[in-house]
Structures are given as C-alpha cells and as structure tokens.
C-alpha cells in the first residue's frame with residue numbers, strides 16, 4: 021500500500037513501547053517491534069494486528085551496535101522506507117552516588133543513552149532519504165528536575181533531551197522531525213526491572229509511580245500529536261510543563277523543592 025507507514029519501536033514488549041505501538045496500529049502503521057523480550061513483543065504484535073496495524077517481532081539488544089546494523093539491513097531489504105524511529109527502550113536505577121555500583125551506572129547508560137545513539141547513528145541516513153520522517157526519543161521529567169537518588173537515570177535522560185535538541189537542528193535541513201518526550205511517572209514494569217541500592221529506594225519509586233494518574237496510553241496519544249505537529253518537546257502531564265517552566269525561571273528553588281519532596285516521600289515509603 022503506497023500510504024502505509026513504517027516504524028521502528030524499541031522497548032515494544034511492555035509499557036510505553038507497547039502503548040505507542042498500539043496508537044500507531046490504530047492508524048494502520050507497520051511496526052518493527054524491537055526488544056530483548058520476544059514473548060512480550062509477540063503479545064504486542066497480536067494487539068497491534070487487532071488494532072488495525074501490522075508488524076514483526078525483532079529481537080534487539082539496543083546496546084549492541086552490530087544488532088542495530090543487522091536490523092537496518094533486514095528492514096531495508098523488506099521496507100520501501102522508514103517513517104519513524106522511536107528510541108524508547110529504557111531501565112531505571114535508584115540510589116545515591118557512592119552507594120550504587122559502577123556496574124549499575126554502566127548498565128543504565130548503555131541502555132538508555134548508548135541505545136538511542138546507536139539507533140540514530142545506524143538509521144539516520146535511511147531517515148534522511150525520506151523527507152517527512154521522524155525520530156522520537158523518550159527522555160523523562162527526570163531530565164529537568166534532577167531528583168536526588170536518581171543520578172544515573174537523570175543523567176541519561178538529560179542526555180536524551182540534549183541529543184534530541186541537537187538532532188532537531190541538525191536534521192531540519194533534511195526534513196526529518198525530532199521529538200524529545202519528558203513524561204512524569206506513569207505505571208509500567210520499569211520499577212520491577214530496575215536496579216536499586218536498597219529496598220527502600222525501590223519502595224519510594226513504586227510509591228511515586230502508583231500515585232500517578234498519568235497512563236502510557238495518554239503519553240502515547242501526546243506523542244502522536246507531537247509527531248503530526250513536528251513538535252520538538254512533549255512534557256506530559258501538565259505538571260511536567262509546569263516544572264520545565266519553573267526550572268528555567270528559578271532553578272535553585274525548584275531543586276530545593278524537589279529534594280524536600282523526595283525526602284518526604286522516602287520517609288513515608290520507609291515507614292509503611
């Protein structure tokens with residue numbers, strides 16, 4: 021079909037990657053569902069087909085550049101073009117600097133940041149060949165508020181936002197849009213797969229997540245709107261926009277407020 025659109029979504033087996041794939045499927049997209057978890061991706065594929073789209077399960081470890089190259093070679097052989105690359109695969113790490121091992125730092129930077137760098141590096145020429153194509157990088161509100169006990173996560177997400185802003189200007193002459201997405205907490209599996217310096221850290225993260233009213237479906241709908249409008253930024257829900265603005269106006273005040281709130285939530289979670 022000449023109007024069919026083609027997307028790569030990483031981390032498609034769960035959470036936001038699955039929800040976003042379903043939103044794309046409602047518009048009839050064909051999606052390469054990429055993840056370490058093939059069983060989860062196969063479930064997503066069934067849901068995608070049920071929602072009106074189609075796709076394929078592609079086993080991909082985003083931290084392996086040669087796996088990205090294999091993926092590109094397979095897809096360029098089968099697809100006429102690439103319309104969208106979504107760098108969504110991500111993990112969480114919680115704990116204070118010095119408590120966390122360097123191995124935990126390396127693990128998260130490899131997945132959350134290098135994964136996206138490899139993805140764009142490998143696919144960018146293919147995207148440039150298709151004016152109107154788009155890249156979505158999933159960052160986080162963590163990129164802005166720099167909450168204590170989340171340094172590795174914050175660093176990777178600030179990197180994702182900077183990467184997106186840079187690509188926005190770099191790819192503008194090629195007609196390739198870029199969106200950096202900064203959601204606040206919404207419930208997914210990220211806490212279960214994450215690494216934490218202590219059970220208390222994990223409890224705090226779980227408490228923040230379970231108190232959120234935001235959903236992966238809502239975040240996905242906002243991302244689709246941003247792709248249509250070629251928006252650089254998505255801050256979601258509204259509180260994320262508030263923090264982005266406030267951080268620019270009064271950064272130290274916001275950082276103190278976040279640190280106090282973090283201590284309160286941590287105290288409450290430990291006392292449970």
Ligand SMILES: NC(=O)c1ccc[n+]([C@@H]2O[C@H](COP(=O)([O-])OP(=O)(O)OC[C@H]3O[C@@H](n4cnc5c(N)ncnc54)[C@H](O)[C@@H]3O)[C@@H](O)[C@H]2O)c1
Nearest residue numbers: 031033034035036056081082109110160205206208209210
């Ligand atoms: N859930 C939140 O509150 C929240 C908030 C802001 C940003 N985010 C971001 O959203 C993105 C999606 O996370 P989620 O919350 O849906 O979590 P999730 O755990 O439900 O999904 C993440 C997916 O990434 C996959 N993955 C992990 N390592 C991988 C690797 N090396 N190669 C390929 N796939 C890999 C996992 O298998 C999983 O399917 C992440 O980048 C996360 O940082 C989440």
